[in-house]
Amino acid sequence: MKILVMQCSSTAYRCPIKYKFFDMNNETLLSKGLVEKVESESWVLHHNPTNKPIKDISVDEPDYTCAISAILTALTDKNCGVIQSIQEIDAVGFRVVHGGEKYSKPLIITPDVENFLEECSAMAPLHNPYNIAGIKACENLLPNVPMVAMFDTAFHQTMPAKAFLYGIPYEAYEKHGVRRYGFHGMSHQYVSERTAVLMDKPLSQLKIITCHLGNGASLAAIQYGKSVDTSMGFTPLDGPIMNTRCGGIDPAIFPYLMKKEGLSMEHMDSYLNSRSGVLGLSGVSGDFRKIILSAQKGNERAEIALDVFAYTIKKFIGQYMAAMNGVDAIIFTAGIGENSPSLRAKICTGMEFIGVEIDPCRNDITGVEREISAAGSKIKLFVIPTNEELMIARETRAVCASLA
Ligand code: ADP
Numbered sequence: 001m002k003i004l005v006m007q008c009s010s011t012a013y014r015c016p017i018k019y020k021f022f023d024m025n026n027e028t029l030l031s032k033g034l035v036e037k038v039e040s041e042s043w044v045l046h047h048n049p050t051n052k053p054i055k056d057i058s059v060d061e062p063d064y065t066c067a068i069s070a071i072l073t074a075l076t077d078k079n080c081g082v083i084q085s086i087q088e089i090d091a092v093g094f095r096v097v098h099g100g101e102k103y104s105k106p107l108i109i110t111p112d113v114e115n116f117l118e119e120c121s122a123m124a125p126l127h128n129p130y131n132i133a134g135i136k137a138c139e140n141l142l143p144n145v146p147m148v149a150m151f152d153t154a155f156h157q158t159m160p161a162k163a164f165l166y167g168i169p170y171e172a173y174e175k176h177g178v179r180r181y182g183f184h185g186m187s188h189q190y191v192s193e194r195t196a197v198l199m200d201k202p203l204s205q206l207k208i209i210t211c212h213l214g215n216g217a218s219l220a221a222i223q224y225g226k227s228v229d230t231s232m233g234f235t236p237l238d239g240p241i242m243n244t245r246c247g248g249i250d251p252a253i254f255p256y257l258m259k260k261e262g263l264s265m266e267h268m269d270s271y272l273n274s275r276s277g278v279l280g281l282s283g284v285s286g287d288f289r290k291i292i293l294s295a296q297k298g299n300e301r302a303e304i305a306l307d308v309f310a311y312t313i314k315k316f317i318g319q320y321m322a323a324m325n326g327v328d329a330i331i332f333t334a335g336i337g338e339n340s341p342s343l344r345a346k347i348c349t350g351m352e353f354i355g356v357e358i359d360p361c362r363n364d365i366t367g368v369e370r371e372i373s374a375a376g377s378k379i380k381l382f383v384i385p386t387n388e389e390l391m392i393a394r395e396t397r398a399v400c401a402s403l404a
Contacts, residue, residue: 001024002088003092005019005020005022006019008094010127010130011062013037017067018389027390031050041062044057045070055074064134072086092147093106094109095152096151097127097153097236098124098151100153103154104151105154109139123181152183152185153182156180180230182230190388192210199380209317210333213336213343214337215244217240218230218231219231237272240309241277241312244277244280278309284302284305310346317347329382330380334386339367340366355378357374359372368383
């Protein structure tokens with residue numbers, strides 16, 4: 001069974017589309033790629049077939065239908081392709097950011113599902129509308145192929161009410177669905193499943209804290225395979241400070257700053273989402289590599305930004321140890337979690353009292369799966385590169401099998 005996995009994001013992002021194409025008979029990656037916006041605002045597909053050279057293909061128009069059409073053409077091209085015809089694509093799996101409370105499992109996309117996702121767009125305006133645009137484009141280009149949606153929020157639907165309710169009038173939850181949803185579900189699920197394999201123990205016996213540290217950063221407390229708490233909330237703005245997002249702050253700051261700075265709601269939204277986080281603190285960049293370099297050169301605000309980042313993450317780790325009455329393993333994943341030994345060390349240092357001991361030599365790695373805790377560390381530490389797309393492909397295969 002061959003499955004195409006699509007991640008469609010906002011056209012405002014540098015990469016509006018990422019794809020991976022798997023042969024799920026043996027879970028091998030046949031090809032991957034991304035569509036990148038270039039300076040002239042036009043889109044270029046970087047098509048990367050396994051064991052063949054990367055090919056850059058310009059997309060006729062900067063829209064989802066043209067870009068996905070270019071992906072399908074590349075997949076079937078006689079030189080850079082990996083299949084003979086699009087008939088070999090058995091199913092398409094989509095990452096959808098917000099599924100509300102209604103969808104806690106992956107499912108076949110029907111017109112009813114699409115209508116509900118449109119309703120959820122108000123809660124994820126930067127994500128759901130673009131996820132839906134990608135789905136519609138694929139439906140047009142691949143009619144009769146099953147389309148499966150998997151939700152970033154779904155994995156966290158196991159959280160108990162004490163973890164997902166906010167301390168505001170209950171009617172806000174009942175009438176408007178205001179509650180903690182959590183995001184990055186597929187990544188937290190994937191790395192927790194890998195942890196069980198690496199520790200050679202059933203997931204149902206493990207307490208794990210997963211730290212997904214990318215441009216968006218979120219942590220999850222995973223007790224016996226189920227998410228019991230997570231740091232992102234009603235939207236992906238909550239949690240530790242992130243690249244350009246403020247993370248959790250005192251809500252009274254909003255009206256105060258709006259008044260002081262004369263900011264409108266829209267300005268406030270971009271202030272908190274795009275101008276805050278380590279970018280806002282350091283004044284250097286939202287890219288952690290640049291901030292680390294700047295701190296190494298003596299920039300104090302860059303150093304402070306990194307300190308705040310690591311400190312807010314450490315506090316979540318502490319909270320989740322308390323929430324689960326202990327922890328067996330802490331996992332680092334995504335761009336920063338996989339690639340930054342210095343930030344992993346900064347986060348772990350100072351938790352030796354509770355049994356967290358990082359091994360500096362083992363920690364000196366980027367982008368590979370490895371235990372990084374010291375030999376005697378009571379709590380195990382691992383770097384596990386995430387693979388959200390494989391998770392989506394596995395679930396898509398399972399949903400399709402249940403139809404047969
Ligand atoms: P996204 O959240 O958009 O999927 P990623 O998971 O790829 O993104 O994470 C991107 C982030 O990872 C960027 O902020 C980048 O600076 C950071 N990153 C990548 N490599 C390193 C590195 N070697 N050291 C520190 N940060 C890194």
